[in-house]
Amino acid sequence: MDSKKLKILFISSEVEGFSKTGGLADVAKALPLELRNMGHEVVIITPFYRTIEHRESAQQIHQLHLKTDNARPDIPFAVQELSLDGIKVLAIDNAHYFDRSGLYGEENNAYADNGERFAFFGIAALLTSIAEDFSPDIVHCNDWHTGLVPYLLKARFHSNTHFTDTKTVLTSHNSAYQGIFEKSQLNLIPEVSSCMDDRVLESYSYINFLKVGVIYADKINTVSPNYASELLTTLGSHGMSDHFIERIHDFEGILNGCDYNDWSPETDKLIPYHFDSNDLSGKEKCKKALQQEVGLQVNDTPIFGMVCRLTDQKGFALIIPILERFLRHNVQLVIVGSGDPAITGHLTALAAHYSDNFKFINGYSNELSHLIEAGSDFFLMPSIFEPCGLNQLYSLAYGTLPIVRAVGGLKDTVIDYDQDPDNANGFMFYEPSANELLNILRRALLLYIEHPEEMLRLKTQAMRSHFYWSDSAKHYERLYHSALHIRPQWE
Incomplete structure (x- = not known):
């Protein structure tokens, strides 16, 4: 049978x-x-x-x-x-x-x-x-x-x-x-x-x-x-x-x-440069292309990307209260999505005030989504709940380290750096707290600034995490x- x-x-x-x-x-x-x-x-x-x-x-x-x-x-x-x-x-x-x-x-x-x-x-x-x-x-x-x-x-x-x-x-x-x-x-x-x-x-x-x-x-x-x-x-x-x-x-x-036919940095037709886990030079070029595309200064500042529906599920009740404090750091943030008008209004106002380092694109673009996955250093996914999640899988494939809450499929696919540094492929926090989210964002930022070799190792390790259909x-x-x-x- x-x-x-x-x-x-x-x-x-x-x-x-x-x-x-x-x-x-x-x-x-x-x-x-x-x-x-x-x-x-x-x-x-x-x-x-x-x-x-x-x-x-x-x-x-x-x-x-x-x-x-x-x-x-x-x-x-x-x-x-x-x-x-x-x-x-x-x-x-x-x-x-x-x-x-x-x-x-x-x-x-x-x-x-x-x-x-x-x-x-x-x-x-x-x-x-x-x-x-x-x-x-x-x-x-x-x-x-x-x-x-x-x-x-x-x-x-x-x-x-x-x-x-x-x-x-x-x-x-x-x-x-x-x-x-x-x-x-x-x-x-x-x-x-x-x-x-x-x-x-x-x-x-x-x-x-x-x-x-x-x-x-x-x-x-x-x-x-x-x-x-x-x-x-x-x-x-x-x-x-x-x-x-x-x-x-x-x-x-x-x-x-993960559908690696559509989401692979080696073959992706929607990104300007290709790369793999043995050579990430194309990722750095994609980062510059992303900065140019959304109007950010082209430099080595760490980019945090996010692509999602603008709903409470995706953790905006955690993001919005700490966003101004986070944007005072030397970071760049790109959020793409549409949905709840209240969330849209908050993000639009903050993007206007912090226009030098925060870009909010109200809508969805498949091309831009691929470029964010390829060009970002981190991908933000602090969901209140997440049945499986696909963007963290896409992020891993492109060496973009996911920052997630330990729920649903995020917990099944992301290994936290503090818990298991040898096998880690991202960052994870537990409590649905805005301050906990800010702490982990700063933790990731500190690693980027102080340990570039470790960041490269983590990115390479993330790209070798595979979830085959x-x-x-x-x-x-x-x-x-x-x-x-x-x-x-x-x-």
């Missing part, structure tokens, strides 16, 4: 190369490609957003309908076919739900009907699988957007021979986002809107998509071992600990990999086979 090549239906609300707001898209590209390389047959299903890349090359292959009930008309949708390096990508095309400026919202406000949108997406994905005559061994669901799929397979599709032997895996990439909506958004799926089971509709009034997925999926995982441990605690679970504990024997953490994919393969071996508890 363990050598069986599987048919995997991979459902994700975003996929790198087509649509992206965060790390989910990176996983939804890299993991299917690695599974394909292992010999498995993978089909990806994702929404056909207005902003989807390569839209012009899409080919419509199906015209389908979602049957609702007599109270409302059926919902038509098309299926557009795209390709990800030879993997079939099927995009659900419905203008009402997906022909919008954003994926989940606009101007930092979520769309009011996101529950209805992604309830539709989940059931449309299963109808598409039937239309394609793709009968999967595994349906791999990702985050709350697909949380209804395991339940729908056991409710609407339980007697459908297309899914007779199908099992489900749900990956929670960030359990803080749970998809909680009023019952009225589920009217298009009568099995859900009329369900009297409190595990599906709580108090018969609202639904938590992620909770439903955790309850009904055959196997569940998250994206690092340490975050999995945190989800079993009251403090670290975003209110979901009871549900994860109930499924503890079907739950694990699998660390994300091929290793992660083997763990997922074992999880799939485990799902296929079990008899679901509700049967």
Whole structure:
């Protein structure tokens, strides 16, 4: 059984190369490609957003309908076919739900009907699988957007021979986002809107998509071992600990990999100079190019970089109170991101006041993100929580030492210099305290100034830390086979 090549239906609300707001898209590209390389047959299903890349090359292959009930008309949708390096990508095309400026919202406000949108997406994905005559061994669901799929397979599709032997895996990439909506958004799926089971509709009034997925999926995982441990605690679970504990024997953490095809200083097409762990001279040239690009003085001053969504999760409640004190040192800081208007306002004001050594770019640029990873000396990531984190993996690949808090996947991938100097690849602090963050920033700065040879050794060591998707994919393969071996508890 363990050598069986599987048919995997991979459902994700975003996929790198087509649509992206965060790390989910990176996983939804890299993991299917690695599974394909292992010999498995993978089909990806994702929404056909207005902003989807390569839209012009899409080919419509199906015209389908979602049957609702007599109270409302059926919902038509098309299926557009795209390709990800030879993997079939099927995009659900419905203008009402997906022909919008954003994926989940606009101007930092979520769309009011996101529950209805992604309830539709989940059931449309299963109808598409039937239309394609793709009968999967595994349906791999990702985050709350697909949380209804395991339940729908056991409710609407339980007697459908297309899914007779199908099992489900749900990956929670960030359990803080749970998809909680009023019952009225589920009217298009009568099995859900009329369900009297409190595990599906709580108090018969609202639904938590992620909770439903955790309850009904055959196997569940998250994206690092340490975050999995945190989800079993009251403090670290975003209110979901009871549900994860109930499924503890079907739950694990699998660390994300790094896509070195896109993030390697030896081959990166988005940086002006290449380098490797044996010769970092190109990194110094990238540093000068970064300083020129953002308008900082070109010199040997240490650069601290940061690229992220501007949210509380990323530690701005720790950063902003100490930023002025930190900027009084001989440092340069570049932050790139968008999000919370209050955080944006604070950073904009500070950047205006400290324009000589602090640059804030409100927005996202893939090219600039790569240049920051290549040209910075340190990468700032003081997250309040971090399921896995990808930027610390990118930073390590480019010899940019991550400064992180000891949470989630950051703790699984970064080795602190004070704790283990011989094997260290970065800096780590524990308490969610602004002063603790300032202390570790100064600690890193002191090492840069007083021990340049040690800094070079650390950078070289960081570049030799590798997190391959091929290793992660083997763990997922074992999880799939485990799902296929079990008899679901509700049967």
